[in-house]
Amino acid sequence: MNRPGEKDIGSLITLLEDEDQKIVATISGHIVNIGAAAVPYLREATATQPTLAHRIDPVVEEIRVNELGSAFLGVSKHGDTTTGLEVGAFLIAQFGSPNSDIHAYTSKLDAMAKEARERIDQQSSSKDILKAFNQYFFVEQGFHGNSTNYEEAENSFLDRIIDRRTGIPIGLSVLYILIGSRIGLPLHGVGTPGHFLVKYDAKNYKIFVDCFNNGTLLTDKDCARFLIRSGHGFKASYLHRSPVRSILTRMLRNLIPLYETKEQPAKAEKLKHFIKLLQHRTSHN
Template sequence: MVVTESQIRALIRLLADEDRRIVQTISDKLIDIGPLAVPLLQEAEIEQPEMAERIASVLEEIRGGKLEQELVDLASAPDEDMDLEKGAFLIARYAYPSLDVPQYIRQLDEMAQEIRDRIGPRASGEETVKTFNRYLFTEQGFKGNTKNYYEVENSYLNRVIDRRTGIPISLSVVYLLIGRRLHLPIHGIGMPGHFLVKYESDRYKIFVDCFNGGALLTEKNCQRFLTEAGYGFDEKYLQHSPVRAILSRMTKNLLAIYSKLDDSLKKARLGKFIEILGCDSREGGL
């Protein structure tokens, strides 16, 4: 059955009914209609502020439900086949539903190409990392947000790329996505309380702290950090983080922020995202 614009508008008007059962029935119908109803709901949200809360709830179910299904499909893959880039942009689309993902993919492609041009075919691992870091943190200006660490935009990949600012895990994801375009032997390292990237070849092994301007750390540096931070040291803290764990950690960071803001709709949806990812990650956040 094809639903017309006038029928959708009529349903939206019924959201103003005082009977909660009717409101729930109408909400369910609009949710079933799905993306077709979104532009009209957004219009009504502005024009009828008295219904804003009910409309926001319907919009959340339409958008969130679609993303949930996409996340189910993504998470059904084995760990080694999960797509970090697709997952990170999926999380970003939760806050930015009209996000132009291809535009950001092009930006990542262009940055990778610029680094490739600088590195050349015979660069050593050490030269590669130093060239990469100089480009990303000095030339492009990516940096840790030390002034407003818990700002929600620090956790959405598109905003990290826009503002060149983020937290350890989001900056590390940018590094990983560019590095994988260059076929570099790099991995995310989800230490408690801090996230790093590790470059690991036969001849050169180093940890990169993307939050602190690409500072290069040895394993002893990491052990010292963990000990001084009160976590103690365990070999598992320096193991590679699978994509599932990285996406779960990104989502848990957002859940913590929205919990502090007491945003019940986002708390509920992000909780479902974490369940879908099915990763009982005991890593610290951020």
């Protein structure tokens, strides 16, 4: 089947001017099905016909979100790896920040990892290595939990966490893992009920890091006490490693009620769709 050409796309865009809303909806659907190839023409039309922006912008947004959905289907090819976590976390960031330059932010992660490596004596004990990394991440870089505005969606978007130096537990933990893994630190995420931690899992030193609370170090017993006091009870499985799919799913689920509260049900539904895509594809691997 031949792809629509420039004239075809241009003709469809012209039909968006129609006064019949059913026609506009049908034409919008056709353009969305064309996908990313239509976006440059839609942008040009918005520039030359500003009065059409209210009809073109939703079409562009629908195409963009569909492209993200396709990208989510590709996350599973990375398996349960830090690479998969990074790719998925930045896809979530792109949902919230359409114009964000993800390549620029991955470069920032590389630069921070380089700085952190320079602060660490690799011949030190595992305990001292973690101490030096925490000094860099929480003190020098100033990353901290956003307890004042916990419900902001920006707390879950990696680019915004980097810019603002604040976020919720899972967002900060993912960032901590992505930087630490670049310098070989044995880190993984642990999604406990009501909270999210990072485990530093060296052969001779195992400890949990609470990234939301300035890198507080917690033993297994500390975690158990916290969970019991919080009303969740305790099971040993609560402290098991969280697979990448589970971490990304939890990040997406955190955002859904925020958009529902903002009366943006369409965005909430898209996030639910992303979760299905993530679960569907990985369930066949």
